[in-house]
Amino acid sequence: MHSVLQRGNAILAYALSVLACLTFACFISTVFLDYRTNASMNTVKVVVKNVPDYSASREKNDLGFLTFDLQTNLTHLFNWNVKQLFLYLTAEYESANNKLNQVVLWDKIILRGENAVLDFKNINTKYYFWDDGNGLKANKNITLTLSWNIIPNAGLLPNIFAHGSHSFKFPEEYTTSRM
Amino acid sequence: MNFVQSIPTHMDFEGQATAEKLSRIIITLFGAVGLVWGYIIQQFSQTVYILGAGFVLAALLTIPPWPMYRRKPLNWQPARDGTEGSSSGSKKGKKK
Numbered sequence: 001m002h003s004v005l006q007r008g009n010a011i012l013a014y015a016l017s018v019l020a021c022l023t024f025a026c027f028i029s030t031v032f033l034d035y036r037t038n039a040s041m042n043t044v045k046v047v048v049k050n051v052p053d054y055s056a057s058r059e060k061n062d063l064g065f066l067t068f069d070l071q072t073n074l075t076h077l078f079n080w081n082v083k084q085l086f087l088y089l090t091a092e093y094e095s096a097n098n099k100l101n102q103v104v105l106w107d108k109i110i111l112r113g114e115n116a117v118l119d120f121k122n123i124n125t126k127y128y129f130w131d132d133g134n135g136l137k138a139n140k141n142i143t144l145t146l147s148w149n150i151i152p153n154a155g156l157l158p159n160i161f162a163h164g165s166h167s168f169k170f171p172e173e174y175t176t177s178r179m
Numbered sequence: 180m181n182f183v184q185s186i187p188t189h190m191d192f193e194g195q196a197t198a199e200k201l202s203r204i205i206i207t208l209f210g211a212v213g214l215v216w217g218y219i220i221q222q223f224s225q226t227v228y229i230l231g232a233g234f235v236l237a238a239l240l241t242i243p244p245w246p247m248y249r250r251k252p253l254n255w256q257p258a259r260d261g262t263e264g265s266s267s268g269s270k271k272g273k274k275k
Contacts, residue, residue, distance in 0.1 A: 002195055004188070007242050011202050015234040018210040022230065025214055026223050080221040153223050 027155035030081040039072035039146040039162035041089070044122045046168055047175040048136045062136035064091075064129035064170060066105075067122045072146065072162065074116040085110045086149040087118075089125075093142040095135025103129055105144075140169045187249060194248025198241040205240065209233020 002010075044067045053061045074085060088107040095101055105125040110116050129136070136142075146162040190198060213229030 002190070004242055004244070007198060007202075008238065010199065011206070011234065011237050011241065014203060015206050015230065015237070018206055019227065019230055022210055022214050022226055023223075026217075026226070029218065080217060080223045 023154045026081050026153060030079055030152070031155055033079070035077050035148075035150060035158065035160045036163055037072065037074065037077065039070065039164045041071075041144050041146060041164070041166045042069045043144070043166060043168045044068060046170060048170045049176075050134070050137070050174045053130055056130075062131040062134050064131070064136045064142075065125075065175075066129065066168075067124055068106075068120075068144065068166075069122060070118055070120045070146070072118050074110065074118070074148075077150070078112050078116065081152045081155060082150055083112055083153060084151045085116070086151065088147055088149075090145050090147060091129060091142050092145065093135065093139055095131060095133065095139065097133045097135060101131065101135065103127075105129055136170050137174060138170060138172045141167055142170065143167045188244055190244050190248040191251050191253060193251045194244075198248055202237040202241040205237040206230070206233045209236070 046064070046066045049063045049065065050060050051063050052058050053063075068089070070089070074087075077085065086107065086109055089105050091101075091103045091105055093101050105127055106123075107126060108118075144166045146164070148160050148162070150158050150160065209232060210226075210230045213226040213233075216229060217223050217226030
């Protein structure tokens with residue numbers, strides 16, 4: 001004969017199994033969704049300096065400064081398996097030292113329920129745009145792209161790349177004045 | 180003390196089966212309804228809460244040995260007293 005404790009154990013185990021099944025159903029219902037969407041960005045002010053990188057080698061490296069615009073609407077990305085989005089803006093370019101450089105310039109967390117219609121004008125980057133040499137000055141092709149991680153309740157942590165990018169060039173001369 | 184011991188804590192065999200079946204039906208039903216509702220309003224937390232409510236309800240209904248699980252007690256044979264024993268094994272046991 002089952003005792004009270006045995007019955008309680010059986011019910012709890014069964015309820016947790018059902019919870020696992022429901023979580024899996026939630027995961028399956030969203031895993032095939034296409035989370036890509038359009039984003040438009042534009043650079044406003046672009047300068048490059050040649051200053052010592054005290055955080056690394058102390059040699060003089062190229063440091064880019066830029067302000068940018070960003071417009072996108074991510075409201076429709078949120079569903080019952082999205083807790084938050086982690087947006088980040090990446091600059092990609094080729095330099096003499098490296099075939100591919102990727103620098104994250106800016107990021108933002110959007111929790112579900114927060115305003116996901118982004119319209120930023122002329123905002124500064126959050127992180128320094130260091131090159132590991134002199135690859136920024138007169139670089140003709142720097143591409144900005146917006147990407148995001150989806151933080152789910154259950155399942156994968158996908159890395160989504162927005163449709164749309166912006167390419168710009170750095171000036172031919174270093175800026176020496178303080179900004 | 181006698182009163183405490185007189186509280187029945189058992190279920191009969193059929194009561195056990197009924198209790199288990201009932202608990203599974205309740206939890207499954209609440210889980211299914213929670214999944215549909217959570218999908219409609221796109222809030223997985225609601226699904227979990229509804230399943231939790233099903234768990235509490237099932238626990239209240241099937242963990243305590245309610246009288247409805249004791250309707251078909253087993254008909255035990257009446258106990259034999261030692262003098263009348265028939266099988267040799269039990270006789271020996273008694274004599275020792």
